[in-house]
């Protein structure tokens with residue numbers, strides 16, 4: 001079993017503010033637009049490989065386009081809530097996104113697939129240096145980078161890893177682990193839909209403390225716990241499979257059957273089936289499905305992504321029909 | 334029942350969220366629930382418990398000090414606004430309200446001494462004394478964390494800095 005079987009993505013976020021304006025909650029729309037322009041200029045000539053940066057005025061987007069950006073984790077729901085004056089700068093491949101005037105002047109975010117904390121931090125750090133030399137940050141020798149919320153003071157760094165933990169979740173082992181995790185200065189989050197299951201068994205593990213700890217230590221601390229969780233999840237998956245091979249294979253193939261044949265597919269059911277497919281892939285149960293296929297399915301089946309593909313805001317029923325058709329099409333390739 | 338987030342639409346969805354094993358529940362309209370379900374992992378902003386925790390932390394101190402009407406001259410934010418929202422208005426607020434904020438900052442992070450990256454242009458502005466102070470605190474914290482490798486590294490930096498000062 002590899003890292004990719006358990007880690008979906010790695011995210012690094014840096015919160016930064018400049019001295020030239022008050023924090024965004026106290027800025028006028030014109031001030032926000034002016035800052036957006038200044039930030040865009042600072043990265044105008046920056047070169048991140050083949051990765052071109054686009055500048056998007058949030059006001060120009062339709063509601064479902066905003067939702068699609070949220071769905072892809074390029075912006076936060078809070079950022080989308082009041083779009084007036086706000087600017088998003090993001091790379092074509094979606095690894096880099098810079099929110100201008102979220103809670104802080106800048107939220108520099110890097111998303112990479114798999115477990116790549118160090119690489120993601122290095123890229124964020126490089127972008128950070130660009131703004132530092134071009135505009136100049138609000139910084140205090142004791143409190144570090146000054147942020148709107150004191151919970152982000154210091155490094156302004158939030159490092160997080162999205163983990164797929166179906167076996168630990170299924171065995172009810174996460175409740176006990178979360179207490180230990182919070183003692184280590186980390187937070188684990190999962191989301192419930194309307195049922196009792198966390199959506200697709202995906203959990204986000206992130207650092208909590210930003211002051212008094214260096215970036216490197218925060219990252220190493222997080223990576224250490226991620227690796228422990230991965231080891232436990234792997235052991236649990238293997239144990240479950242060797243104890244109940246028939247049940248696990250049935251669950252995986254049944255979900256495969258649903259995605260291949262369903263005519264109506266809700267987001268929740270789709271997430272659950274995708275989770276089973278991921279599990280199956282890691283146990284060598286599904287010989288024809290590749291990690292790329294899973295990524296394509298996950299990227300395209302979100303409610304907002306379906307609306308963007310259709311070019312209009314669809315009703316839930318219509319989305320469920322299209323989601324089912326999309327899954328059949330992707331899996332028939 | 335109205336949606337607990339926007340307080341505009343009728344709540345139609347019951348959503349549960351789990352943070353560190355603690356389950357919180359909300360009644361939301363379908364629009365807010367969609368925002369939450371696509372992205373509740375971004376930071377749990379909807380459940381904004383951090384703001385209220387911070388608010389109550391600041392609130393306690395402020396009532397002790399009865400300084401609610403003190404104003405930041407740079408951005409106009411009043412102390413009671415900070416205690417209500419858990420957010421400060423500008424960088425200058427940290428200087429103006431430092432004595433009120435510092436105990437809460439210590440409670441959140443366990444310290445009030447930065448140990449990470451320093452902007453290149455700020456490094457030269459720090460006096461030798463400030464640098465030494467920061468290094469010493471970082472070393473003590475490293476020892477507390479039992480990170481002796483980092484502590485030894487910092488000890489060498491302190492020695493070097495002390496040598497320069499003489």
Ligand SMILES: [Zn+2]
Pocket residue numbers: 336337338339340341342361362363364365366
């Ligand atoms: Zn609502």
Ligand SMILES: [Zn+2]
Pocket residue numbers: 405406407408409410422423424425426427
């Ligand atoms: Zn202020």
